[in-house]
Amino acid sequence: MKQCFVLLFLIIGLAVAAQGDSLILLRPERVFDGEQMHTGWVVLVEGNRISAAGPMSFKLPANTRIVNLPGATLLPGFIEGHSHLLLHPYNEVSWNDQVLRESRAERTARAVNHARATLEAGFTTVRDLGSEGAGYDDVGLKQAIEKGVIAGPRMIVATRAIVAKGSYGPNLHNADIEVPQGAAEVSGLESMAAEVRTQIGKGADLIKLYADYRWGRDGQSAPTFSVEEIALASAIAGASGRQTVAHAHTVEGMRRAILGGVRTIEHGDEGNAEIFKLMKEKGVALCATLAAGDALLKYGGWKKGVDPEPARIAAKRKSFQAALASGVAIVMGGDVGVYTHGTNAREMELMVDYGMKPLDVLRSATSVNADVFGYADRIGRIRKGLLADLVAVEDDPAADIRNCRKVLLVVKDGKIVR
Numbered sequence: 001m002k003q004c005f006v007l008l009f010l011i012i013g014l015a016v017a018a019q020g021d022s023l024i025l026l027r028p029e030r031v032f033d034g035e036q037m038h039t040g041w042v043v044l045v046e047g048n049r050i051s052a053a054g055p056m057s058f059k060l061p062a063n064t065r066i067v068n069l070p071g072a073t074l075l076p077g078f079i080e081g082h083s084h085l086l087l088h089p090y091n092e093v094s095w096n097d098q099v100l101r102e103s104r105a106e107r108t109a110r111a112v113n114h115a116r117a118t119l120e121a122g123f124t125t126v127r128d129l130g131s132e133g134a135g136y137d138d139v140g141l142k143q144a145i146e147k148g149v150i151a152g153p154r155m156i157v158a159t160r161a162i163v164a165k166g167s168y169g170p171n172l173h174n175a176d177i178e179v180p181q182g183a184a185e186v187s188g189l190e191s192m193a194a195e196v197r198t199q200i201g202k203g204a205d206l207i208k209l210y211a212d213y214r215w216g217r218d219g220q221s222a223p224t225f226s227v228e229e230i231a232l233a234s235a236i237a238g239a240s241g242r243q244t245v246a247h248a249h250t251v252e253g254m255r256r257a258i259l260g261g262v263r264t265i266e267h268g269d270e271g272n273a274e275i276f277k278l279m280k281e282k283g284v285a286l287c288a289t290l291a292a293g294d295a296l297l298k299y300g301g302w303k304k305g306v307d308p309e310p311a312r313i314a315a316k317r318k319s320f321q322a323a324l325a326s327g328v329a330i331v332m333g334g335d336v337g338v339y340t341h342g343t344n345a346r347e348m349e350l351m352v353d354y355g356m357k358p359l360d361v362l363r364s365a366t367s368v369n370a371d372v373f374g375y376a377d378r379i380g381r382i383r384k385g386l387l388a389d390l391v392a393v394e395d396d397p398a399a400d401i402r403n404c405r406k407v408l409l410v411v412k413d414g415k416i417v418r
Helices: 003-015 093-101 105-119 137-146 188-200 227-241 250-259 273-282 291-300 312-324 343-354 360-374 401-405
Strands: 023-032 037-039 040-047 048-053 064-074 078-083 123-128 154-157 162-164 184-186 206-210 243-248 264-267 286-287 390-394 409-411
Touching: 023 390, 023 401, 023 409, 040 390, 048 064, 048 409, 064 078, 064 360, 078 360, 105 123, 105 137, 105 409, 123 409, 162 188, 162 343, 184 188, 188 227, 206 227, 227 243, 227 250, 243 250, 250 264, 250 273, 273 286, 273 312, 291 312, 291 343, 343 360, 360 401, 390 401
Parallel strands: 023 064, 078 123, 123 154, 162 184, 162 206, 206 243, 243 264, 264 286
Antiparallel strands: 023 037, 023 040, 040 048, 064 390, 390 409
16 A cells, blocks of 8 residues: 555656646645654645645645645655765775776766765755865766756765875875875965865865874874864855865864864764863764764675674764763764765664664754754755755654655655655
8 A cells, every 4th residue: 555655646746846836735644844743734835945834724825736645754855964976885896996997977977876866865965075086076066956957966065175195095005106186185274275265166165174084104093184274274164154074083183173163073983072072162063974884894794783793883882972972963974975875864774773862863864964064044944934855754763763764755946856
């Protein structure tokens, strides 16, 4: 019976999508508005905006099309906080070989498929944190989506990202060979300032910095930028209304990034109670990317549920629980691209597995992400006047977060796209 309902929704969706000027009334079993779960609510979409949300206490215009979603939950479109649409899973092709051996044309062709898979999974917005050797192709991909050339989510793009000279990769460990890098290299304050301004000019919506990386003497992670260098990047970006975010695994890398004014810490594997306290004091959020580490260890042979939990996973679990206990804001983002696009909800499932309440995970993937990223005036909630980016899933994801994978309906910009 449920399959029949899904087929019916798809047929109705095609009819509605063909008439973009129609009003759409969505009638689910329950509505998660980005903050709380409600029953007895309906949502009215007019054009590309939400024109009403709440109990059915208003008169419908005669031309309204009604889409019934029995048993389903309607939510704001999910927001992916850490994506790389120009990468694909590392068990298919290593990161090095993607950067060095795959043509930009191939990588863009793959990204088109990745964008569609992401949207159809209910993720109507992505924060794409670095093209990883593909130049400014994320800007072009974003523009193609906005023009309707291809289907995909709204994109918040970081373009090339910024690394300290000599710290990143690919690295062939042959000093005679210069190879293309996966990010823009800088050295010193003047170089940092020039690169930030260049990336803004090329279309970056935010600036991503690598506050540490595996360039220590024995390959261990170590800080790359000074507080002053990060603060300069943050000041230039902030003056233009943009945020800086930082890749940081180590406590010292995190500390420098926090004091340098970044908005989010990406990964934060070695975070502890003291550093999370500092993050909370400074209003810095954590994007833990649990799914990336989980995927990498599986690629290395770990049989989850059969083999003992690796030390790296145990440490990450402990760190994430310390972040939860500290009350620091946690955004949802999995570093998708390391694993398969369209399976973004994998991060949400792991957040629950690591100790977060399902309702809080739903908030992270919607309103919290919108607030932290600076887009709360457009997306992240089901509220009158906001953009009509919506997803309907089977049953109640607050009872079982795995229901987020059971997508019935996706609406982006007022149009039914799945």
